[in-house]
Amino acid sequence: xxxxxxxxxxxxxxxxxxxxxxxxxxxxxxxxxxxxxxxxxxxxxxxxxxxxxxxxxxxxxxxxxxxxxxxxxxxxxxxxxxxxxxxxxxxxxxxxxxxxxxxxxxxxxxxxxxxxxxxxxxxxxxxxxxxxxxxxxxxxxxxxxxxxxxxxxxxxxxxxxxxxxxxxxxxxxxxxxxxxxxxxxxxxxxxxxxxxxxxxxxxxxxxxxxxxxxxxxxxxxxxxxxxxxxxxxxxxxxxxxxxxxxxxxxxxxxxxxxxxxxxxxxxxxxxxxxxxxxxxxxxxxxxxxxxxxxxxxxxxxxxxxxxxxxxxxxxxxxxxxxxxxxxxxxxxxxxxxxxxxxxxxxxxxxxxxxxxxxxxxxxxxxxxxxxxxxxxxxxxxxxxxxxxxxxxxxxxxxxxxxxxxxxxxxxxxxxxxxxxxxxxxxxxxx
Ligand SMILES: *Cc1c(COP(=O)(O)O)cnc(C)c1O
Numbered sequence: 001x002x003x004x005x006x007x008x009x010x011x012x013x014x015x016x017x018x019x020x021x022x023x024x025x026x027x028x029x030x031x032x033x034x035x036x037x038x039x040x041x042x043x044x045x046x047x048x049x050x051x052x053x054x055x056x057x058x059x060x061x062x063x064x065x066x067x068x069x070x071x072x073x074x075x076x077x078x079x080x081x082x083x084x085x086x087x088x089x090x091x092x093x094x095x096x097x098x099x100x101x102x103x104x105x106x107x108x109x110x111x112x113x114x115x116x117x118x119x120x121x122x123x124x125x126x127x128x129x130x131x132x133x134x135x136x137x138x139x140x141x142x143x144x145x146x147x148x149x150x151x152x153x154x155x156x157x158x159x160x161x162x163x164x165x166x167x168x169x170x171x172x173x174x175x176x177x178x179x180x181x182x183x184x185x186x187x188x189x190x191x192x193x194x195x196x197x198x199x200x201x202x203x204x205x206x207x208x209x210x211x212x213x214x215x216x217x218x219x220x221x222x223x224x225x226x227x228x229x230x231x232x233x234x235x236x237x238x239x240x241x242x243x244x245x246x247x248x249x250x251x252x253x254x255x256x257x258x259x260x261x262x263x264x265x266x267x268x269x270x271x272x273x274x275x276x277x278x279x280x281x282x283x284x285x286x287x288x289x290x291x292x293x294x295x296x297x298x299x300x301x302x303x304x305x306x307x308x309x310x311x312x313x314x315x316x317x318x319x320x321x322x323x324x325x326x327x328x329x330x331x332x333x334x335x336x337x338x339x340x341x342x343x344x345x346x347x348x349x350x351x352x353x354x355x356x357x358x359x360x361x362x363x364x365x366x367x368x369x370x371x372x373x374x375x376x377x378x379x380x381x382x383x384x385x386x387x388x389x390x391x392x393x394x395x396x397x398x399x400x401x402x403x404x405x406x407x408x409x410x411x412x413x414x415x416x417x418x419x420x421x422x423x424x425x426x427x428x429x430x
Contacts, residue, residue: 001039001250001251001252001253001256001297002036002247002250002251002297002298003251004033004247004300004381004383005248005251005252006248007214009342009343010341010343011340011341011342011343013032013033013300013412014033014034014408014409014410015407015408015410018031018341018379019342020302020407021397022302022341022379025378025405025418026304026403027320027321028301028304028385029301029302029402029403029404029405030299030301030385030389030402030403031299031302031305031404031405031407031412032064032295032298032299032404032406032407032415033407034280034297034407034408034409035408035409036297036298036386036405037067037294037298037386038070038071038074038152040268040290040293040298040334041055041057041076042070042074043268043269044288045075046272047269047271047272047276048272048279048286048288050280051280051286052284052285052286053263053277053285053287053288054077054233054286054288055290056099056235056289057071057077057079057289057294058078058079058238058290058292059079059080059085059088059089060081060291060388060391061291061292061295061391062291062295062387062389062390062391063088063300063391064390064404064406065092067295067406067415068088068092068093069092069093069094070239070359070406072089072093072094073093073162074094076094076100077100077120078094079102079123079238080100080101080102081101081103082103082110083107083109083110083113086101086110086119086192087118088341089115091118095121096117096120097118097120098120099117099120100120100121100122100198100352101114101119101121101123101199102125102131102149102289103123103125104315106122106129111132111133111144112136114142115136115142115144121146121147122145122146122147123146123147123148123149123198123235124146124147125148125171125172125173125259126173127173127184130146130148130185130424131147131189133192134190134192135191137188137385138191142191143191143192143193144191145193145223146185146192146195147194147196147198147231147233147235148173148182148197148198149171149172149173149198149199150178150197150218150221151167151172151174151175151210152165152185152201152214152217152218153165153166153174154166154210154217155210155311156201156202156203156210156239157205157207157209157210158202158203158204159332161205161331164200164201164202164203165199165201165210165214171200172199175217175221176362176409178197178221178225179221182194182225182228182291183228186228186229194225194230195232195233195234196232196233196234196284196285197222197226197231197233198234198235198287199214199235199236199237201214201237202239203241203291203292204242204292205266206261206265206266207266208226208270208271210430211236211239211271211274211275212275214236215236216278218234219278219282222234223282226282226283226284226382231284233284233286233287234279234284234285234286235289235396236286236287236361237288237373238289238290238292238293239290239292239325240266240268240293241265241266242265242296243265244336244383245335245337246335246337247297247336248339268293271360278351281418291387291388292387294387295387296384296387296388297384298386299385299389300381300383300384300385301325301381301382301389301391301402302328302379302380303316303319303380304377304378304379304380305317305319305374305375305376305377305378305379305405306357307376308322308375314351314352314353314368315353316352316353316354316355317353317354317374318355318356318357319354319356319365319381320356320357321356321402322356322357322358322385322396322397322399323356323360323363324356324358324359324393324394324395324396324399325356325390325399325401325402326365326392327390327392327393327394328385328389328392329362329364329366336366336382336383336384337356337382337383337384338366338371338383339372339380339383340374340378340379340381341379341381342378346372348372348373348375350370350371350373351368351370352368352369354369356367357397358396358397358399359397365382380388390404390416398424400418400419400420400421400424401416402418403417403418422430
């Protein structure tokens with residue numbers, strides 16, 4: 001569920017009209033719903049209430065400082081993938097002692113910074129990295145808390161670019177090699193404290209089955225690691241999928257109630273019901289690393305239609321946002337529901353491609369999709385753009401980053417100013 005709906009024919013985020021935001025701040029414009037971010041966090045927290053747990057929000061999904069601050073104020077920890085993300089968490093008022101650090105390529109500078117800040121755990125992705133972490137910690141006279149990421153070789157049944165838990169992916173250490181690696185680490189790496197085990201099998205999982213398969217496969221391993229090495233946590237990763245096709249309708253409880261069990265996307269309540277009984281007696285703290293689930297449906301990208309171009313084969317609606325603002329369609333064949341900010345008065349649909357101004361054929365938001373008609377000058381919303389949206393924006397084609405707005409109730413705050421052209425070239429020299 002989320003905070004976006006039509007009221008008297010206009011699309012609102014909570015109590016704020018998106019058209020009024022577009023007029024005041026221009027387009028393209030990212031708008032986030034604070035109550036949706038908090039609601040998703042709280043619902044996950046309740047769904048896991050039967051087991052000792054901590055939610056480490058995956059910062060890479062949406063790293064705006066105000067988003068991080070809001071989640072930190074609700075008690076979130078953070079899963080980071082770079083020194084830069086740790087810097088953001090600290091700036092936002094998050095606690096490094098509740099941060100886990102993932103990623104296959106941590107540099108010396110990043111390791112030193114995270115050790116000095118006292119993070120909760122380095123989630124290590126290879127034996128080489130574990131040995132290097134031991135060496136750097138030794139040089140600093142510190143003990144590095146660590147968990148190894150196990151690759152359980154489970155098929156997450158998601159897009160190939162966001163599947164991470166198969167043996168052919170670059171992530172983690174093979175399931176069969178973990179026990180020996182912990183033995184060697186305990187014997188040979190005095191500056192490592194083995195604190196946990198981590199896994200993350202992929203993103204945008206819309207079925208519970210791969211989660212269950214991975215958890216059941218890893219339980220014997222994690223149990224034995226606890227006995228032998230006294231580990232205290234098991235991170236079961238993120239990856240909970242969200243609604244992309246029918247996002248607007250899915251904002252209401254009636255939409256969920258109208259779906260049969262088999263049609264209904266994975267709910268967080270189901271996730272909790274299936275996993276908690278399997279996890280609650282392990283005597284381990286369960287860490288969760290959701291990104292998309294928290295932020296995805298909490299944001300939209302507003303863009304203005306510039307031109308309608310009728311080609312011989314197709315009709316193109318050319319808008320002022322491009323793949324540099326939201327790359328998911330180009331990168332992952334991602335689907336975003338497209339809705340006009342003014343509620344359509346008829347059910348007429350027109351088959352169109354909605355495309356951006358960038359000089360790339362991959363620069364589209366949909367192709368051959370039946371949409372309500374909208375005209376040049378009108379604004380539309382690309383739904384479900386709160387995760388992996390702004391964070392992947394670039395200045396390609398020398399286009400400034402869009403502004404970001406955070407709505408809370410009736411209040412809308414600019415949480416990131418639109419970039420100016422001077423900002424874009426800052427740092428370049430003639
Ligand atoms: C990206 C990532 C996540 C978050 O994935 P979502 O699908 O956004 O929940 C969690 N853990 C790790 C290690 C990741 O790389």
